[in-house]
Amino acid sequence: EAGVAQSPRYKIIEKRQSVAFWCNPISGHATLYWYQQILGQGPKLLIQFQNNGVVDDSQLPKDRFSAERLKGVDSTLKIQPAKLEDSAVYLCASSSTEKTQYFGPGTRLLVL
């Protein structure tokens, strides 16, 4: 069974530029999560989808971050415009009816 796929793995941009990350969850997993992990910290939930609907986006900085999961499968997270403090690893995870979340390899973003 294929795991959670994410791309790109690495991205370097300048501040005020925009960037997008892609995630394809494990097949059949209805729930998809995006986390932000700043260096030296644990991951922090940004948004949770159930199929193509948003369950929780209370921690998403909506003035610059957006996410969608239009067909209830893969998802895109966008940052526009990026700030220096957005430098982090962006992790995507998915889960089925089980409790356990399975994570992708992450996208390491560096904003200069």
Next chain:
Amino acid sequence: AQKITQTQPGMFVQEKEAVTLDCTYDTSDPSYGLFWYKQPSSGEMIFLIYQGSYDQQNATEGRYSLNFQKARKSANLVISASQLGDSAMYFCAMGSSNDYKLSFGAGTTVTVRA
């Protein structure tokens, strides 16, 4: 609100020995789950073990076991017979039974010495 505390920023362990990683939590949810994840330098979060708040027995998965003490609100991870490949960051996390959105601790770095 949920809070996870991992007080050990880093630990060294000799190969083949056991190591215990501490995790305490705070929640008002009556039903919840506790998770441990491993994050090697490659960055991927690898699921290790799960414990439900109403599970009667401590969870075990191969060389990993979870020492769950509900009254103390602790969920320590024990890694037995440490291997060099166990060197990584380890995160404790919890989620309520309603939605299992995870709250993570700050992590503990484990370095296994040959």
